[in-house]
Amino acid sequence: MPTVLVIDDDLFVLATVGDTLRGAGYTVLTVQSPAEAFHLDLNGVAAILCDYNMPDMNGSDVLVAMRELQECRAPFIFLTGHSDLDDLLPVAIRYGAELLPKPVDPAELTRLLRKQIAA
Incomplete structure (x- = not known):
């Protein structure tokens, strides 16, 4: 099954999303910070799920770094409770x-992930 990387500083979200994805048959890598993610070999990652609001780096910065510096083209999904999307939308559209x-709906998560990996 494809490998999915989940980046979130909230351990509860990592556990919940990880359990959902494992239950859907995915191999899951979880990290609590972008710095941890940048130390991984991203070549085998089929998709990246990333929190938007994190202490050291926001999700937009992570996406830009993944695309521009890491040359990682894996589908990217922002997980966000962020209500003001003005900073997020331009980057999401561009990439x-x-x-x-x-809170993440498990059925919607797996549906969106399957769609992104298939694209």
Whole structure:
């Protein structure tokens, strides 16, 4: 099954999303910070799910770094409870990322992920 990377500083979200994805048959890598993600070999990652609001780096910065510096083209999905999307939308549109609101609906998560990996 494809490998999905989940980046979120909230351990509860990592556990919940990880369990949902494993239950859907995915291999899951979870990290609590973008710095941890940048130390991974991203070549085998089929998709990236990333929190938008994190202490050291927001999700938009992570997406730009993944695309521009890491040359990672894996589909990218923002997990966000962020209500003001003015900063997020331009980057999401530019790089073809999707948005999934928190709290994450497990059925919507797996549907969107399957769609993104198939594209």
